[in-house]
Amino acid sequence: MTHSNDSRPNLDPVRPGEQWFCYWKTSASLWENRIAEFASHEIIFIPLYWGFHAESDGTWDFGRLHPERDLVRLINILTQQDRKFCWLLPLSPAPFLPNGGVPISSARTLSVSHQGMHLACLDQDQTLHKMYSFFEPKVSQTFAGFVQALGEILASKKIKSSIWGVEFFYNENNQAISFLEDYSLTFDQGFSRYLKKNHPDFDLIATKEEAKLKKYFRDDVSSLFQSLAQDCLASYWEGIKEITIFGAGPKDTIERAIGSGKSQTHYFKDLFNSYINHGWFSSCLLSAKEKKDLLRRCLSEHFSNDEIEHRFQYLSDSPELSPDFRPYALFDVFDQDVVSVFEQNGLKSFLNNHFPWMYHQYNKLEFTPSWIDSSHHRVKFFHAEGMDRTAFAQMLKLFMMGQRIIFDSSKLSEELDRRLQVFYLENNLKLQSVNFITPINLCSLGEGRFITFEGQKLNNPEDQSRFWGHLFKFLNMNHPKVETDQDIFSLWRIRATSPHELNYLDVRRVNFYNPTSYKKSVMVHTQKKFAFMKLIDPLHATAKTTPDGVEVELLPNGKVALDFGHYEENR
Amino acid sequence: MSQLNLIYHFQSSQNHDEEFRSARYKVTYFFNDDGFVADSILEELIKSFPEASSEDMTFLNLDDLKAFALRVAQELNLPQVRLISVQDYNIGIDGAKDLKTFKELFGKYGEAILNESVQKRKGLFGKLFS
Numbered sequence: 001m002t003h004s005n006d007s008r009p010n011l012d013p014v015r016p017g018e019q020w021f022c023y024w025k026t027s028a029s030l031w032e033n034r035i036a037e038f039a040s041h042e043i044i045f046i047p048l049y050w051g052f053h054a055e056s057d058g059t060w061d062f063g064r065l066h067p068e069r070d071l072v073r074l075i076n077i078l079t080q081q082d083r084k085f086c087w088l089l090p091l092s093p094a095p096f097l098p099n100g101g102v103p104i105s106s107a108r109t110l111s112v113s114h115q116g117m118h119l120a121c122l123d124q125d126q127t128l129h130k131m132y133s134f135f136e137p138k139v140s141q142t143f144a145g146f147v148q149a150l151g152e153i154l155a156s157k158k159i160k161s162s163i164w165g166v167e168f169f170y171n172e173n174n175q176a177i178s179f180l181e182d183y184s185l186t187f188d189q190g191f192s193r194y195l196k197k198n199h200p201d202f203d204l205i206a207t208k209e210e211a212k213l214k215k216y217f218r219d220d221v222s223s224l225f226q227s228l229a230q231d232c233l234a235s236y237w238e239g240i241k242e243i244t245i246f247g248a249g250p251k252d253t254i255e256r257a258i259g260s261g262k263s264q265t266h267y268f269k270d271l272f273n274s275y276i277n278h279g280w281f282s283s284c285l286l287s288a289k290e291k292k293d294l295l296r297r298c299l300s301e302h303f304s305n306d307e308i309e310h311r312f313q314y315l316s317d318s319p320e321l322s323p324d325f326r327p328y329a330l331f332d333v334f335d336q337d338v339v340s341v342f343e344q345n346g347l348k349s350f351l352n353n354h355f356p357w358m359y360h361q362y363n364k365l366e367f368t369p370s371w372i373d374s375s376h377h378r379v380k381f382f383h384a385e386g387m388d389r390t391a392f393a394q395m396l397k398l399f400m401m402g403q404r405i406i407f408d409s410s411k412l413s414e415e416l417d418r419r420l421q422v423f424y425l426e427n428n429l430k431l432q433s434v435n436f437i438t439p440i441n442l443c444s445l446g447e448g449r450f451i452t453f454e455g456q457k458l459n460n461p462e463d464q465s466r467f468w469g470h471l472f473k474f475l476n477m478n479h480p481k482v483e484t485d486q487d488i489f490s491l492w493r494i495r496a497t498s499p500h501e502l503n504y505l506d507v508r509r510v511n512f513y514n515p516t517s518y519k520k521s522v523m524v525h526t527q528k529k530f531a532f533m534k535l536i537d538p539l540h541a542t543a544k545t546t547p548d549g550v551e552v553e554l555l556p557n558g559k560v561a562l563d564f565g566h567y568e569e570n571r
Numbered sequence: 572m573s574q575l576n577l578i579y580h581f582q583s584s585q586n587h588d589e590e591f592r593s594a595r596y597k598v599t600y601f602f603n604d605d606g607f608v609a610d611s612i613l614e615e616l617i618k619s620f621p622e623a624s625s626e627d628m629t630f631l632n633l634d635d636l637k638a639f640a641l642r643v644a645q646e647l648n649l650p651q652v653r654l655i656s657v658q659d660y661n662i663g664i665d666g667a668k669d670l671k672t673f674k675e676l677f678g679k680y681g682e683a684i685l686n687e688s689v690q691k692r693k694g695l696f697g698k699l700f701s
Contacts, residue, residue, distance in 0.1 A: 110665075115599045116580045116657040118664045126670035251600060251607075257674050259573070259604030 054103035170249035345455030346464025504565035655681030
């Protein structure tokens with residue numbers, strides 16, 4: 001169930017958001033009461049501050065010396081209170097922890113960003129945490145000691161527990177950057193040793209090759225931390241998550257420190273970018289002033305327990321709609337780590353202008369039965385650059401299952417092109433070809449549509465806009481059209497109809513947020529397929545119906561939700 | 572009075588994408604109390620420096636970078652601009668432990684360049700309260 005009312009308490013460092021519990025920030029005598037403050041249905045996420053358990057003699061304390069380090073007692077309290085909980089074990093510097101979590105004895109070299117700046121992050125309480133390099137050999141040795149000691153203590157007490165390994169990221173210029181990305185001298189020294197060992201004949205003049213090898217080295221070190229943790233904590237290991245920490249990047253640290261601070265609009269951009277990238281995030285660094293009313297409400301309305309449980313795979317959607325609202329998107333975009341293709345062919349810009357926040361972006365295809373079923377209604381976009389045989393075969397399978405696939409075939413390898421021609425022949429598929437700005441081929445199989453085009457030929461914004469405009473018209477998305485300013489943020493959800501709403505196929509709810517200090521308007525065109533049902537929880541907002549749909553006016557910090565009944569499947 | 576700060580990074584000569592790149596000064600962050608200076612302003616003003624690259628905001632020498640910083644201060648009508656190298660920023664970070672000490676580094680390190688056009692315009696009232 002999603003909670004539409006804002007039940008979040010005032011911010012506090014022990015419970016900084018997203019159901020985190022920071023045990024080291026309060027007295028152990030208060031743990032019981034503080035845990036009782038979480039709603040009983042919520043999963044509690046407990047980040048592990050591994051540096052906090054380090055003793056100067058190299059041993060680890062789990063409560064023998066300090067009660068705040070007594071993880072066994074903490075687990076007992078959680079178990080007595082019948083709580084669902086899991087640990088978050090940092091596999092990279094963690095920006096909300098002193099020294100990034102690294103014990104003082106191993107914190108030797110500061111991590112450096114790609115601009116050459118030491119990485120430092122401001123905490124909720126205005127403390128500056130400096131990040132230390134994970135490429136320092138002493139860090140991995142100490143980490144190995146910690147995970148071993150943790151595994152032993154959990155095993156000796158026969159405790160049931162689940163642990164997620166977490167790599168932390170920050171946002172900068174709409175890109176998520178790992179805290180493992182490090183340009184320090186320590187990284188360079190480690191890289192030299194790696195080169196000598198693995199590539200003794202490497203020519204340093206070949207800079208492109210060097211960048212690739214540096215990535216391999218970084219991946220190797222990342223895998224080292226993962227395997228150390230996984231080996232020692234195998235019985236508790238749930239997997240690895242990537243979590244973006246808002247306000248943690250070097251640009252954020254400066255912006256948060258200067259007079260005006262980081263604006264709500266910028267935080268909304270971070271949050272919504274994280275949403276479309278299907279990533280998870282934490283707002284743990286943000287102060288009460290930063291997590292202002294609207295951001296707090298948005299987090300509460302869309303990113304509370306249900307969404308968290310989905311992201312951590314404790315819940316999965318059934319293919320059929322349920323009476324509860326669930327997030328609704330229209331498109332899946334797969335970029336195979338080559339993000340520039342959909343930027344250059346204009347798809348990204350078209351989606352951002354016409355269907356903002358209504359798509360999910362993936363590096364690779366998650367080809368699991370539950371994902372395939374739950375995403376069946378979404379149109380899927382692929383491009384050929386960097387595509388391997390597996391992804392290519394999976395894409396064709398999705399089409400055979402009745403899904404709608406749009407494929408930018410520019411730079412398709414000869415081998416995959418041959419396979420595509422064989423696929424057409426084997427399945428006796430009739431191709432319809434048109435030349436509209438670029439050659440387009442369409443074939444159908446049942447409900448499935450497979451459209452290929454050469455995106456490289458979409459050279460200028462005008463052509464791109466015409467091309468995508470026509471293509472989306474053909475796709476007939478059956479969804480209200482929204483016209484609004486770019487700084488208005490919206491999220492759609494969908495649910496099944498209730499017995500007294502049988503005239504509708506489904507019910508869709510859109511939430512609009514205006515984090516700016518200006519009055520903004522939004523027009524929702526219902527397109528003779530949607531009936532406006534009701535207005536929910538307006539805050540500094542008004543709405544009126546027009547013959548064409550609903551016109552909304554949002555004052556600064558305004559928000560509103562609208563429900564629409566969908567009454568026509570196809571024209 | 573809002574202070575204008577420019578953090579820059581000296582990049583030594585290197586091979587870049589198999590081409591030789593000479594040493595240069597890159598504008599990393601340019602901001603004052605109201606936030607970061609808009610890219611559109613920086614991109615417009617950098618055009619008057621023929622040797623600079625507007626694509627990656629780099630200058631071939633420090634004098635051009637300083638002149639550019641002053642030009643931005645003039646455009647924004649601010650009395651001074653402080654240029655802080657990434658090395659200085661890092662030294663400041665080493666000594667900072669919280670928001671207060673972090674903010675102090677922008678007054679402590681780097682080189683301040685006065686925008687005399689604003690200084691000259693200051694009346695008695697402005698002088699008293701600056």
